Amino acid sequence: MKALFLLYEGFADFEINILGIQLRRQYEIVTTAAEPCDFVTGVSGLRFAPHVQLADVSVDDYDLLIIPGGDPADLIGKDHLKRLVVEFRRQDKWIAAICGGPVLLADAGVLGDAKFRVDEEPDNELVKDLFNWDNQVEEDVVITPGFITGVGSAYVEFAVAVAQQLGVIDEERAKGQLEFFKNGSVS
Template identity: 40%
Template structure:
């Protein structure tokens, strides 16, 4: 089975990546990675134990990396994450981030002249000093080659974009309607 790397860190926003990981399940093994193997507490208070540390990752074994948003204080100096992200990008593998997780892409030098989105206001982006302001787009999801970025509120569209990029979106209309809470075609067929 193909493998996808999911970066986690204290305060990461679980809801931002659950649609993406749910869509990949069955096609991809999701492997969590962090700066240590200590228990991680997500934004909601749920706890996670990472599978690997960054330095244990062999990038050739994975199809890409997904980086959720969260409190940047817990990831701001994680050079191993930035280096690994850059490796995936250079190998033309999926390099995806949502909400403030896009910071890791900026720090990794992945964004360059690419359009991107991030859930940080202009003052925050300027303070962090790693974003090219003229490339910022206030759009739900921005795709640029193998790089996908998204606003935090666009977690369903992010999941759809990730699954589509990886060829894991088998029933696009059904999946989109289901995860957006618009309808459940399976139930509709069952009650006819």
């Protein structure tokens, strides 16, 4: 199985590191960039070289799309990103988006009536008309058919929820992973 991580300039790399660790148990991790490039720089200042250019991605080859947070302002309205998200949904594949990542789901029009969580506010001019704000849930992580969304500050919970939802880890291991990554110990 393969997971596609969509990277972009200034993405919140820390929000997906633990998720990558979890998914590597059963998934091949592949990175791509929102725009053609040799590398993107995460919010930490670390540089990441995409495995594949987005133009060369065939959604048929992937089982899951991961969209990290960061500032999605430069990604809104990009037809090639909308097509990617829409195609993942059309093929009924999971999309996991954290922090500002759900903005791309809303921009592509795939959320419909799904409950979601995003680190944006309804009064933000950039995104206020993209979402049905009545469907925002005040939970750290929200799992609905086809989507897993979460707040950036809950990146550990998000990683564990995605891994558990996909069957990579069971409930007992999920509890252990939460304890380890949040408190540095294993019970």
